Amino acid sequence: MTKILVIEDETLLRENTIELLELEGFQAISAENGVVGVQLAQKFKPDLIICDVMMPELDGFGVLHQLRQNSATATIPFIFLTAKTERADIREGMDLGADDYLAKPYEANELLKAIATRLEKHTNLMQQYQTERRRAEVLGKEVHDLQQFMTTQEDFLNNFVQELKNPLSNINMAICMIKDAKTDHDRNRYLQILRDECDREINLLNQIEELKNLLTPENSKLLRQLNLLKK
Known part of the structure; x- marks a missing residue:
């Protein structure tokens, strides 16, 4: 009431x-x-x-x-x-x-009319407020999700760069060890290390496609709308 x-x-x-x-x-x-x-x-x-x-x-x-x-x-x-x-x-x-x-x-009808008008306007304003509040909540969630996405992407890139460095270090070491190998057995062992590390490096490079897939057109559009991604 x-x-x-x-x-x-x-x-x-x-x-x-x-x-x-x-x-x-x-x-x-x-x-x-x-x-x-x-x-x-x-x-x-x-x-x-x-x-x-x-x-x-x-x-x-x-x-x-x-x-x-x-x-x-x-x-x-x-x-x-x-x-x-x-x-x-x-x-x-x-x-x-x-x-x-x-x-x-x-007059009584003047008062009742004024009351009805003010209550109706207040109800409309509250409905507009609730609508805008829900929109703000949705936008806030989208911003939060995008921030989490960007953090995940940044962590992925940092890990990716570190993973790329490890095989390169082993490849350089294997090349040096091949040069100094005394026997065919040692040379073949170092060559195998070199092949394994090269395969590992190629596999990491292939993961670049996975990173591209993370940045979907939908996410890119929303990021640009929120000025979180440069055009």
């Missing part, structure tokens, strides 16, 4: 407004002044707040200012009820983040 907080110091107007809202199926909460209104707003997190401007202790502007400073209440739709219809007063409320103004006296 939609919760609406009514902050109004005029008892009769407050009670009539609460009754109207309850007849329309809303859960109505009342506060007799701004201080109590702020406390109830923070406690119940209503879906919408209707607030008088001119009140003792804490006026409507002060209420709105405090609620907009609190992340838990900052986005609650806020409608001012006021007998002050000067442009400067309205501008002050809008600058603080008010969503609408209703001038006293107002």
Whole structure:
């Protein structure tokens, strides 16, 4: 059930407004002044707040200012009820983040229409927010996956370079040992070492194709879109 907080110091107007809202199926909460209104707003997190401007202790502007400073209440739709219809007063409320103004006296249908409009706009904004949040989560996962991919690729390259160096060292050593071989048996043994290391080197070079396969066109496109890969 939609919760609406009514902050109004005029008892009769407050009670009539609460009754109207309850007849329309809303859960109505009342506060007799701004201080109590702020406390109830923070406690119940209503879906919408209707607030008088001119009140003792804490006026409507002060209420709105405090609620907009609190992340838990900052986005609650806020409608001012006021007998002050000067442009400067309205501008002050809008600058603080008010969503609408209703001038006293107002008709019941005016209030209900304003409530419906603000609730609908707030719902649409929250849906857009959730959509963008889901998109951000998906993008964040893609970035994380790509970072892992690039780390894996870098590790592969480092290992690959090291593996290439090992056979080359053994090949150089075998060549030197062949030159100094005293017997055919030793020469043949060193030649076999040379053949084995050459085969090993060729096998490593063939693995370059595996590295190419890791960088698929899809991954390359996404990497470039995120400026993680130079064009």
